[in-house]
Amino acid sequence: MQAYQDVLSEVLISEEALQKRVAELGAEISRDYKGKPLLLICILRGGVMFLTDLMRHIDTPHMIEFMAVSSYGAGKRESSGRVRITLDLNIDICDKDVLLVEDIIDSGHTISHVIDFLSTRRPQSLYVCALLDKSVRREVHVPIRYSGFEIPDKFVFGYGLDLDDYYRNLPFIGVVDLKKYHPEG
Ligand code: IMP
Ligand code: MG
Numbered sequence: 001m002q003a004y005q006d007v008l009s010e011v012l013i014s015e016e017a018l019q020k021r022v023a024e025l026g027a028e029i030s031r032d033y034k035g036k037p038l039l040l041i042c043i044l045r046g047g048v049m050f051l052t053d054l055m056r057h058i059d060t061p062h063m064i065e066f067m068a069v070s071s072y073g074a075g076k077r078e079s080s081g082r083v084r085i086t087l088d089l090n091i092d093i094c095d096k097d098v099l100l101v102e103d104i105i106d107s108g109h110t111i112s113h114v115i116d117f118l119s120t121r122r123p124q125s126l127y128v129c130a131l132l133d134k135s136v137r138r139e140v141h142v143p144i145r146y147s148g149f150e151i152p153d154k155f156v157f158g159y160g161l162d163l164d165d166y167y168r169n170l171p172f173i174g175v176v177d178l179k180k181y182h183p184e185g
Helices: 015-032 048-055 109-119
Strands: 008-013 038-044 062-071 083-087 097-105 125-133 146-150 173-176
Touching: 015 048, 015 125, 015 146, 038 048, 038 109, 048 062, 048 097, 062 109, 083 109, 097 109, 109 125
Parallel strands: 038 062, 038 097, 097 125, 125 146
Antiparallel strands: 008 173, 062 083
């Protein structure tokens, strides 16, 4: 696997900008859920870094849970619209105030499927917090209550988001230069 510097075309969102915005989102969530115990559900694996930073800025009582989803049938960097739950929750969410923590909403198929899936379990409320919103690519409407950044139609990686499962550790969001990227060597 290449070093990230060799496939990076530009830093789209710096570490400082990410940290500032995540702190703002945490403060907003804390205000909105004051007096209401919250359940944050992180969508693995892309939402992990966002969740762990975000929860440090939520100063009201909350729990965390994890779910994993995969979309299949299309190319590696395309959502096919067919989504499967690969890791379900271990707890009952009936009557809970739930906030889904997701890295990016692209076509919208993944999160829509998760919303439909969880709605049948009758949570008290169910909202979405997404770090990135690639809204120009939207195919199905997604109500995003908390949105970090609107981004253009470019493939990004870092801060939890992967390029073929690598580079999730980077503290910033970068744009990949697909001409320079040679995963096989
Ligand atoms: P959607 O179903 O098209 O909204 O796709 C959402 C999922 O695709 C996200 O949860 C990401 O895992 C992945 N994804 C979409 N765009 C990007 C990107 O630019 N970089 C990394 N992953 C992405
Ligand atoms: Mg994801």
